[in-house]
Amino acid sequence: MVETAIHDIVIVGGGAAGLRAAIAATEIDPEASIALVSKVYPMRSHTVSAEGGAAAVAREDDSFEMHGYDTVKGSDFLGDQDAIRYFVEQAPRELTLLEHWGCPWSRNEDGTVATRAFGGMSTKRTWYAADKVGFHMLHALFQHSLRFENIARYDEHFATKLLVDDGTARGVAALDIRSGRVRVVLGRAVILATGGAGKIFPFTTNGNIKTGDGMALAYRAGVALKDMEFVQYHPTGLPGTGILITEATRGEGGHVINADGERFLATRDYGVGTKAELGPRDMISRAIIQEIEAGRGISGPYGEYVHLDLRHLGEAKIVARLPMVREIAKIYAGVDPVHEPIPIRPVVHYMMGGVDTDIGAATSLPGLYAAGEVAAVSINGSNRLGSNSLTECLVFGASAGHNALAFAKDSSAGSEDALRRQGEEEAARIEALRGKQTGGEKLSRIRADLHRAMESGCGVYRTGETMDATVRAVAELKERYADVALEDSSAVFNTELVAALEMGNMLDTAEAVAHSAASRNESRGAHTRRDAPSRDDQNFLYHTLCHFDPAGPRLSKADVTLGHWEPEERKY
Amino acid sequence: MGDDRRKKTFVISRFDPDRDDAPRAQSYEIAVEPDWKVLDALNYIKDEVDGTLSHRWSCRMAVCGSCGMMVDGEPRLTCKEAISDYGDTVEIAPLANFPIVRDLVIDSDGFMEKLKSVKPWIIRAKQLAAEEGPLRQSPAELEEFKQFSMCINCMLCYSACPVVANEPEFIGPAAIALGHRYSLDSRDEGAAERNEIFRGPGTVFSCSFANECSEVCPKHVDPAAAVNQAKLNAVVDWALRLILPRRGGE
Amino acid sequence: MARNAHPRAMAPAKPGSTRTAPPRLPDRFPLGGRYLAYTLFDWTGILYLLLGLLVLCAVWSLGSGESVWNALLERHRSAPYIGFHAIALVGVVFVGIRFFGFFPKAQPPRIGPLKPPPGPVILAALYALWIGVTVVLTIVLAGGARG
Numbered sequence: 001m002v003e004t005a006i007h008d009i010v011i012v013g014g015g016a017a018g019l020r021a022a023i024a025a026t027e028i029d030p031e032a033s034i035a036l037v038s039k040v041y042p043m044r045s046h047t048v049s050a051e052g053g054a055a056a057v058a059r060e061d062d063s064f065e066m067h068g069y070d071t072v073k074g075s076d077f078l079g080d081q082d083a084i085r086y087f088v089e090q091a092p093r094e095l096t097l098l099e100h101w102g103c104p105w106s107r108n109e110d111g112t113v114a115t116r117a118f119g120g121m122s123t124k125r126t127w128y129a130a131d132k133v134g135f136h137m138l139h140a141l142f143q144h145s146l147r148f149e150n151i152a153r154y155d156e157h158f159a160t161k162l163l164v165d166d167g168t169a170r171g172v173a174a175l176d177i178r179s180g181r182v183r184v185v186l187g188r189a190v191i192l193a194t195g196g197a198g199k200i201f202p203f204t205t206n207g208n209i210k211t212g213d214g215m216a217l218a219y220r221a222g223v224a225l226k227d228m229e230f231v232q233y234h235p236t237g238l239p240g241t242g243i244l245i246t247e248a249t250r251g252e253g254g255h256v257i258n259a260d261g262e263r264f265l266a267t268r269d270y271g272v273g274t275k276a277e278l279g280p281r282d283m284i285s286r287a288i289i290q291e292i293e294a295g296r297g298i299s300g301p302y303g304e305y306v307h308l309d310l311r312h313l314g315e316a317k318i319v320a321r322l323p324m325v326r327e328i329a330k331i332y333a334g335v336d337p338v339h340e341p342i343p344i345r346p347v348v349h350y351m352m353g354g355v356d357t358d359i360g361a362a363t364s365l366p367g368l369y370a371a372g373e374v375a376a377v378s379i380n381g382s383n384r385l386g387s388n389s390l391t392e393c394l395v396f397g398a399s400a401g402h403n404a405l406a407f408a409k410d411s412s413a414g415s416e417d418a419l420r421r422q423g424e425e426e427a428a429r430i431e432a433l434r435g436k437q438t439g440g441e442k443l444s445r446i447r448a449d450l451h452r453a454m455e456s457g458c459g460v461y462r463t464g465e466t467m468d469a470t471v472r473a474v475a476e477l478k479e480r481y482a483d484v485a486l487e488d489s490s491a492v493f494n495t496e497l498v499a500a501l502e503m504g505n506m507l508d509t510a511e512a513v514a515h516s517a518a519s520r521n522e523s524r525g526a527h528t529r530r531d532a533p534s535r536d537d538q539n540f541l542y543h544t545l546c547h548f549d550p551a552g553p554r555l556s557k558a559d560v561t562l563g564h565w566e567p568e569e570r571k572y
Numbered sequence: 573m574g575d576d577r578r579k580k581t582f583v584i585s586r587f588d589p590d591r592d593d594a595p596r597a598q599s600y601e602i603a604v605e606p607d608w609k610v611l612d613a614l615n616y617i618k619d620e621v622d623g624t625l626s627h628r629w630s631c632r633m634a635v636c637g638s639c640g641m642m643v644d645g646e647p648r649l650t651c652k653e654a655i656s657d658y659g660d661t662v663e664i665a666p667l668a669n670f671p672i673v674r675d676l677v678i679d680s681d682g683f684m685e686k687l688k689s690v691k692p693w694i695i696r697a698k699q700l701a702a703e704e705g706p707l708r709q710s711p712a713e714l715e716e717f718k719q720f721s722m723c724i725n726c727m728l729c730y731s732a733c734p735v736v737a738n739e740p741e742f743i744g745p746a747a748i749a750l751g752h753r754y755s756l757d758s759r760d761e762g763a764a765e766r767n768e769i770f771r772g773p774g775t776v777f778s779c780s781f782a783n784e785c786s787e788v789c790p791k792h793v794d795p796a797a798a799v800n801q802a803k804l805n806a807v808v809d810w811a812l813r814l815i816l817p818r819r820g821g822e
Numbered sequence: 823m824a825r826n827a828h829p830r831a832m833a834p835a836k837p838g839s840t841r842t843a844p845p846r847l848p849d850r851f852p853l854g855g856r857y858l859a860y861t862l863f864d865w866t867g868i869l870y871l872l873l874g875l876l877v878l879c880a881v882w883s884l885g886s887g888e889s890v891w892n893a894l895l896e897r898h899r900s901a902p903y904i905g906f907h908a909i910a911l912v913g914v915v916f917v918g919i920r921f922f923g924f925f926p927k928a929q930p931p932r933i934g935p936l937k938p939p940p941g942p943v944i945l946a947a948l949y950a951l952w953i954g955v956t957v958v959l960t961i962v963l964a965g966g967a968r969g
Contacts, residue, residue: 668827670845671842672842672846682833736831737848738827740833787856794927797927797928801929803928
């Protein structure tokens, strides 16, 4: 018998989007019973590592039109323009609310919120909190959420299955990591806010927990994953560890230089024009890879890299605006950016793709909503501008919270018996996996091989051949995964079991990424093919949808909502 | 050969409540890369040597606060500690002063309760509407509390504090520092409420000046400063209430 | 391995879903590493207790007549008492230095509109006060002893 708990709505994921959704639902109804199910304590969510800032129109010389256009252009015209308009209009309100809730935004002398320049943004609209915006936003949201007794937290509960009754999402089955027992957490609507899946790649800014859990939950429940081929490589990550060095370093004036000390983004034609280091991420990542391939990179124990030079900013500015960058560089790269350049190379950072949602954060499955990096509305299209993502979590987290609660209030509960039985089946599946002795595969080997396959076929530069090979490799890995053997048969806090369950999610997500990538025969945004180097609006101006099917994923197309800004050549 | 890798022995505390009466030590000898952090060694042991080892970690860049453990008897963030700073044998144990759930994993729920007890949120008589726009706060006003807002909730300070070890009611350094952070925030109006909390048992006056919390804090929050400032504030607030009539709004 | 801390240290209000091992003290507590200074700092409380008793005796002696007072002063010139006073002096100076060391950072950033002076100024003022009071008291008591 699995323990069952009943709430009004169930939110999976306790980062910026999940917490914002919980607070939004509480705003509408302080008596609403809200479950917040997270596989880690909320302040450990990966929102915490975001550094640079969150974008919203703030200055007199800015407008929704400009922010919208920058975002559409940054998306290489694959972003849905109605969603983008909604997003930019809600953005200042959301960041203002964060300010009211205690977020320590950095300030101008006159006490107004300060803004900094960021990649692809035509003016300064990135609100920031030194260089720890994600940390400050997450802690402000979490601490604000502590005021509300109606938010019931299920900390260190790993949701492994979406429970669906009568065609409606009604809750999740979640492994209580501490006790090893499965709980059924029911609501009349479910919100996924579980973040992205950078851990399917070997070099990523992402933490251990970013394993595509929510994407896999939705995918296996029959909901499409949209635009999964678009994986953002952040240009400036540390070689080896992949730790993020924020775009704010470039926003504050940092230079990217090659082995000859040349500011190649300014001196050579990489499509970023006069913006140079402040160009969009996909272009800068490509530029760096090209410099390395041309032999102008620097060799190191973790491969080739280039330099990020902050020396000319001076110690005072670095200490005031980029203190965490300095600490990270010293601890993890062994350099003091005041005196030496930082080694950097593109690393996987963000998934533009995700669970297919509309402006109201609703998916095709009634009762199921998604917000934040796990979702693709899409406002980011084929490439996201830096500092749009944190704002996205807030705007669509709020949208999801409001709409999910409205749906729940208007909806009957599912059949508790039927849902509990699904939970019991899931519990049995997990029990069979725990300490599974039979099998010839090692989890760490499957992970290493997945990393190799994704790096090879879904890197910054792709070819039909490498992508097809990756598609086959992922299919093979899924078979090998069924044969995995585990060592830890304990019930209490079994992290090997959690890792094995995460691996299942990673493989499903990787399958969607690889298949979607192989099907797009053009280059757009972050998806760059050597064998199809131009953008082809005639044939490929659509969103890729990937549906789960045991015989192999089914791909289809969805229209991009245009209407306001006409697609044009993307030059800066 | 170019073999930069050295062998080190990790003596790790293990505990499975279903099998062990009490925690026991288990040794692992592995070859380590020169640029590893202690966390990298733990992950290697889990991935390649003993899949039954349980530990918490996530960001690996010293900002999520998950990976706090005792390394050679001192509370540390294992993702921040360079292996090269340690000798040939490294002892790793779960954080001191916490109940132990499994191996290197401790029970954090007591900490979560203590954190909440200081009302760590902006208290205002009248809630602001978004349309009113952001409040103004000068850079100087931000500096007043900024240091105390840097806490990543890693709980190393709780492991170091002798009062936490001996007085279960003590809410501890991070909780007090967080409450103090809000009281210092120019946008907050709840200092009086928190001063009252801080005159209660198990709060600031349980602190006996060990300063260990500030010694071990990886984010330079200096919780000892917060706790001792809070003592003075609590006393001054009490004295002023005796002399002056109660100010409106309470 | 380490010894146990208080059995309910950091325990949540309600017991968790699984059995836990009792919390352990940090290895070096109470006499290892930095804890030694802290433990000694705490133990000076015993010195204060004894000093307090001595002061009470002295006040009582003052009220009991000159011969009793002189007898007390004689006692305090003997070896054991001088030994105690030497230890107490070291203890009190140690406590003073450690305690004063906390003062600059224990100052609240503001009391109303007033900001406190910078750390070094506070420290200088504290030491000046301490030394000043010590000098004055020494003169007064030395005069009393002579007279």
